Amino acid sequence: MxxxxxxxxxxxxxxxxxxxxxxxxxxxxxxxxxxxxxxxxxxxxxxxxxxxxxxxxxxxxxxxxxxxxxxxxxxxxxxxxxxxxxxxxxxxxxxxxxxxxxxxxxxxxxxxxxxxxxxxxxxxxxxxxxxxxxxxxxDQTLEDEHMPDADGRPSAHTPYRDVVVGVDPSHPCEELLAFAFENAALRSAPLRVVHAWQLPYVQSAAEAKARKAMRAAAEKALAAVLGPWREKYPKVEVVELVEEGRPAQQLLQATQDAGLLAVGRRIRPARLGMHTGPVAHAVMHHVRCPVAIVPHE
Known part of the structure; x- marks a missing residue:
């Protein structure tokens, strides 16, 4: 059914x-x-x-x-x-x-x-x-799901805007990635995968080296998480955005011209009350495009 x-x-x-x-x-x-x-x-x-x-x-x-x-x-x-x-x-x-x-x-x-x-x-x-x-x-309309036409005017007949998903490779979420790839495939739209990382405190003399190493590790971890999904959805164009900064702020920037944002929410025991997580809470309040909150274990 x-x-x-x-x-x-x-x-x-x-x-x-x-x-x-x-x-x-x-x-x-x-x-x-x-x-x-x-x-x-x-x-x-x-x-x-x-x-x-x-x-x-x-x-x-x-x-x-x-x-x-x-x-x-x-x-x-x-x-x-x-x-x-x-x-x-x-x-x-x-x-x-x-x-x-x-x-x-x-x-x-x-x-x-x-x-x-x-x-x-x-x-x-x-x-x-x-x-x-x-x-x-x-104020969301059909035209908002699509890119502007060649003259910059709203259109319902142009390609769909990008789907954006926020991912933390250290806590991979199969439900979230399945939702994001499926929605990008349904729309024949590119999928922007955003992973934000932050540099822990290091002495200034070692900062540049530490930042380079951490970015490389973040890129490698994200590529490993996305590998199986790229194989499952070979027609989906995937853009990996590995950026230094707070996750909510990076997602806000990545969705300026997006058609849909997907973020995860960890399922918690009912006794803990209404908890959506800091990233989901922030994007629910400040992102302009439709926001999908995907629960996961």
Missing amino acids: LRPIVVGLDGSRESLAAADWAAREALRRGLPLRLVHAWEAGMAPDESELPELQAPRYWARRILRSAMDQLNEHYPQVYLSADQISRPAADALVSAGAEAELMVLGSRAFSGFGGFMAGSVALATVAHVTRPVVLVRA
Whole structure:
């Protein structure tokens, strides 16, 4: 049975942009698309006819119906379904995400930064869903996935923008690399693999030599990790970027003109709460393109 791509809808511009992006992803992958809206009003049988619940129930249904109509018009080839779930939003999305191939959520932009401001629901979902989660900004369009045309204008008919993935060779993540290579292959897009390293403290006289040796070791380690994946996806153009600096900052620079960024998130015991890791947390807040958070052991 095919796992669907699942979108969390709340009626906002961000969630509608996420649904639009998810429909295009469903087309690329040949998967069904499931729309989910969580409605937290009282759902006990004796409360079902209370007048004060009729208006929110109506708007909850309208959110799904309007999104279904719009997506059916723009993407008639996609098989759509919709569910209204009477649970708190984060709980509903985590449950739905467990059965998904991919979970897609909208995320608000920071004024002045142009990146993500992930609310509590998005953060809780990212921290607990065991499948990849993609965060999409409200202003993302079909043209943003593609390179500009020869005149520098937005286009939906040019090649896809690069996919970027952040990798630490000392902690290789098969799930993350599988996601990144698969998405680059689906788009026939180049894959930029970013590995950031930092020089530990050394005496100034030995600094240049130590930096050269550390860069060489980093390049060798990354090449070794990518070797099997290059063989598995020979048609994917891979660009290795081994840069000195903080990982989040290097990823921010590498994604200035990218179409998708993928980073990993280590799955932690539930008792540790909402923890996404410092790199995932930083890129969720500041990277402009869609961000995929891929959980792994």
